[in-house]
Amino acid sequence: MATATLTIDLSALCDNWRALNSMTACETAAVVKADGYGLGATRVARALQHAGVTRFFVAAAEEGASLREALGPGPEINVFSGHMAGDTDMISDMTLTPMLNSAEQMLRHFEALPSAPFGVQLDTGMNRLGMEPAEWASLRDIALELGPTLIMSHLACADDPGHPMNPQQLALFRELTDGLGVPRSLSATGGILLGEDYHFDLCRPGVGLYGGLPFVDATPVTRLDIPVIQTRSVLPGESVGYSNTWIAERPSRIATIAAGYADGIIRAMGEKAWLHSGDTPCKVVGRISMDMIGVDVTDLPEEPASLQLLGRHQSVDTLADAAGTIGYEILTSMGARYGRRYTS
Amino acid sequence: MATATLTIDLSALCDNWRALNSMTACETAAVVKADGYGLGATRVARALQHAGVTRFFVAAAEEGASLREALGPGPEINVFSGHMAGDTDMISDMTLTPMLNSAEQMLRHFEALPSAPFGVQLDTGMNRLGMEPAEWASLRDIALELGPTLIMSHLACADDPGHPMNPQQLALFRELTDGLGVPRSLSATGGILLGEDYHFDLCRPGVGLYGGLPFVDATPVTRLDIPVIQTRSVLPGESVGYSNTWIAERPSRIATIAAGYADGIIRAMGEKAWLHSGDTPCKVVGRISMDMIGVDVTDLPEEPASLQLLGRHQSVDTLADAAGTIGYEILTSMGARYGRRYTS
Numbered sequence: 001m002a003t004a005t006l007t008i009d010l011s012a013l014c015d016n017w018r019a020l021n022s023m024t025a026c027e028t029a030a031v032v033k034a035d036g037y038g039l040g041a042t043r044v045a046r047a048l049q050h051a052g053v054t055r056f057f058v059a060a061a062e063e064g065a066s067l068r069e070a071l072g073p074g075p076e077i078n079v080f081s082g083h084m085a086g087d088t089d090m091i092s093d094m095t096l097t098p099m100l101n102s103a104e105q106m107l108r109h110f111e112a113l114p115s116a117p118f119g120v121q122l123d124t125g126m127n128r129l130g131m132e133p134a135e136w137a138s139l140r141d142i143a144l145e146l147g148p149t150l151i152m153s154h155l156a157c158a159d160d161p162g163h164p165m166n167p168q169q170l171a172l173f174r175e176l177t178d179g180l181g182v183p184r185s186l187s188a189t190g191g192i193l194l195g196e197d198y199h200f201d202l203c204r205p206g207v208g209l210y211g212g213l214p215f216v217d218a219t220p221v222t223r224l225d226i227p228v229i230q231t232r233s234v235l236p237g238e239s240v241g242y243s244n245t246w247i248a249e250r251p252s253r254i255a256t257i258a259a260g261y262a263d264g265i266i267r268a269m270g271e272k273a274w275l276h277s278g279d280t281p282c283k284v285v286g287r288i289s290m291d292m293i294g295v296d297v298t299d300l301p302e303e304p305a306s307l308q309l310l311g312r313h314q315s316v317d318t319l320a321d322a323a324g325t326i327g328y329e330i331l332t333s334m335g336a337r338y339g340r341r342y343t344s
Numbered sequence: 345m346a347t348a349t350l351t352i353d354l355s356a357l358c359d360n361w362r363a364l365n366s367m368t369a370c371e372t373a374a375v376v377k378a379d380g381y382g383l384g385a386t387r388v389a390r391a392l393q394h395a396g397v398t399r400f401f402v403a404a405a406e407e408g409a410s411l412r413e414a415l416g417p418g419p420e421i422n423v424f425s426g427h428m429a430g431d432t433d434m435i436s437d438m439t440l441t442p443m444l445n446s447a448e449q450m451l452r453h454f455e456a457l458p459s460a461p462f463g464v465q466l467d468t469g470m471n472r473l474g475m476e477p478a479e480w481a482s483l484r485d486i487a488l489e490l491g492p493t494l495i496m497s498h499l500a501c502a503d504d505p506g507h508p509m510n511p512q513q514l515a516l517f518r519e520l521t522d523g524l525g526v527p528r529s530l531s532a533t534g535g536i537l538l539g540e541d542y543h544f545d546l547c548r549p550g551v552g553l554y555g556g557l558p559f560v561d562a563t564p565v566t567r568l569d570i571p572v573i574q575t576r577s578v579l580p581g582e583s584v585g586y587s588n589t590w591i592a593e594r595p596s597r598i599a600t601i602a603a604g605y606a607d608g609i610i611r612a613m614g615e616k617a618w619l620h621s622g623d624t625p626c627k628v629v630g631r632i633s634m635d636m637i638g639v640d641v642t643d644l645p646e647e648p649a650s651l652q653l654l655g656r657h658q659s660v661d662t663l664a665d666a667a668g669t670i671g672y673e674i675l676t677s678m679g680a681r682y683g684r685r686y687t688s
Contacts, residue, residue: 002403002404002405002406002423002425002428002431003404003406033606033634033635034606034634034635034681035606035680035681038606059346059602059634059635059636060346060347060602060635060681061346062346062347062681063681079346080635081346081573081602081635081636082573084346084571084573084602085649087346101573101574102574104574105574123576125582125583126583126584126585126586127576127578127582127583127584127585127598127630127638128584128585128600128630128633128636128638129573129574129600129636132576132577156583156585156586156587156588157586157587157588159587160587163587165583165588227428229425229426229428229445229473230445230446230448230449230473232467232471232476233476234471238469238471239469239470239471239500239509240470240471240472241470241471241472241500242470242500242501243500243501243503243504243507244500244501244509254471256472256473258403258404258425258428261672261673261676261677262377262378262379262381262382262676262677264677266610267669267670267673268612268668268669286471286472289472290377290378290403290672290673290676291377291378291403291404291424291425292403292425292472292473294471294472305429324612325611325612326611328605328634329605329606329611329634332605332606332634333605333606333608333677336379336680337378337379337404337406337407
């Protein structure tokens with residue numbers, strides 16, 4: 001067994017959904033795009049469906065189509081990227097609900113599938129997805145007549161509670177949608193934590209479900225154990241790994257573990273990353289290779305069969321710090337070679 | 345269609361193999377680990393098999409097993425991580441050839457599968473995989489009696505032709521293997537370029553096949569076209585993307601494209617990355633999101649339906665520079681959501 005094991009705690013995932021759900025008085029959906037933030041959309045969504053989720057969000061119609069196959073006809077599946085050219089059959093056949101982002105998408109949807117459900121995404125300042133206020137003003141009446149299931153927008157700075165962008169986006173969202181009588185959604189995980197003003201009729205957490213910041217009280221969902229291929233003695237002055245970047249300063253025991261940047265262990269973290277054997281931290285030495293990493297296990301009483309990269313001692317966000325990125329990217333980079341084991 | 349298209353030129357791949365093969369007088373294998381460096385091991389290996397490759401290398405027995413299913417019983421499949429605990433059935437059932445890395449692996453292999461083929465990997469200074477010289481001295485005679493198919497080692501600094509580590513590893517490899525009468529292999533792509541002293545009986549290129557450095561004369565293999573979800577006007581002073589990191593300085597047109605760090609577009613590259621529409625470069629603006637990226641398309645004469653991240657104007661190595669990494673990581677991070685189109 002030369003591949004690592006990624007253990008995904010579906011109970012913790014559902015606990016996180018329940019915890020986020022209990023913070024609001026509104027409905028709580030679940031975002032399962034990017035293959036369920038790297039943890040397996042099918043298994044993740046089925047567990048959440050069982051826990052009570054009836055509305056899911058994905059990025060692309062292609063993701064929605066495979067989610068529909070996994071979940072059956074019940075839940076509503078919303079597509080953030082809306083109704084793009086070539087999406088019509090998927091949207092229709094798989095009963096997806098596109099969040100329409102532009103006049104172009106609206107026209108496409110209303111012409112091709114005039115009686116099919118849709119939502120509307122408005123831009124309130126992030127300038128990424130959604131209709132601009134002027135565009136919305138000119139198309140609002142037509143859209144409302146056809147009965148959107150949801151009007152939504154997305155916060156650019158919700159991870160930073162004190163950012164002035166948050167109340168600014170909130171005010172614009174209210175201005176664009178107050179009194180329309182259509183269900184509204186503004187917040188993902190960060191927005192839920194900003195308080196009830198941001199909740200409206202539906203919240204749609206993503207990263208918090210998977211145990212990531214900004215949901216500091218999240219229960220960890222992932223554990224990653226990587227087998228040791230072999231362990232060797234290295235004398236002071238000897239180097240380890242590509243380009244000889246690490247030189248031993250003491251007689252050392254170096255374990256080579258069976259995972260690398262091809263498995264999503266971002267190469268940039270290099271020697272800033274640590275692994276654990278039980279409670280003992282063990283430092284990465286040398287460059288991260290494609291399929292292997294050197295780890296200093298000199299201080300362990302015996303040779304480990306595996307070392308842990310994610311788990312009790314290290315979260316996706318700790319690991320993200322080592323790579324100079326965010327927990328989201330650690331999650332979505334989880335390697336295809338890992339054996340995925342689901343517990344509940 | 346809200347997902348990008350990764351076009352993989354199998355002719356270019358095979359041309360690269362032929363070019364590398366023509367630089368040596370020895371046999372040339374192919375390394376197809378990490379899902380064929382992210383391009384799809386099955387399709388890549390089948391094309392190379394058709395071009396004449398009869399020996400493949402993978403990192404883990406699990407990879408070897410699925411490669412065997414793809415290729416049938418003909419070619420030899422070598423496993424760099426050797427014979428690990430739990431691998432015996434896979435090695436035996438799928439006729440894999442483990443490169444034994446330690447006394448422990450040797451014992452395991454000889455006890456469990458005494459008549460099954462094997463190679464030996466020696467460590468010549470990288471301190472990552474392979475038997476140490478002292479270990480080899482004590483086990484060599486036993487190993488030789490059982491007839492290894494190959495004795496191999498791996499260069500730590502082959503991408504840097506002037507590095508003193510190269511002749512040092514070469515000398516030690518000779519010392520450990522001269523006169524044994526067993527086929528030998530020391531070089532991957534970088535080693536092939538170091539010249540015939542490094543070639544021995546078999547070379548085993550990886551990254552060069554896929555169009556990456558250090559093989560500067562490689563033919564590009566990958567093209568990545570990302571659809572535009574929508575384009576919007578942004579006024580001076582308006583921000584784009586998470587945390588408002590980009591502020592428009594002129595009236596701008598901003599396209600939101602349908603790929604992000606969940607697709608392996610490393611978040612760290614941020615605004616250092618460029619895309620192309622035809623021959624016109626277009627700069628990334630704002631942070632790379634999980635599923636989307638903002639791109640400044642103000643200077644284009646018309647709104648693009650898609651933008652190109654990899655292709656004629658930008659190689660995996662150019663893109664790697666933007667992310668502060670190496671082309672290898674760009675390749676192995678290629679996203680699962682991309683539609684893969686193979687041309688030949």
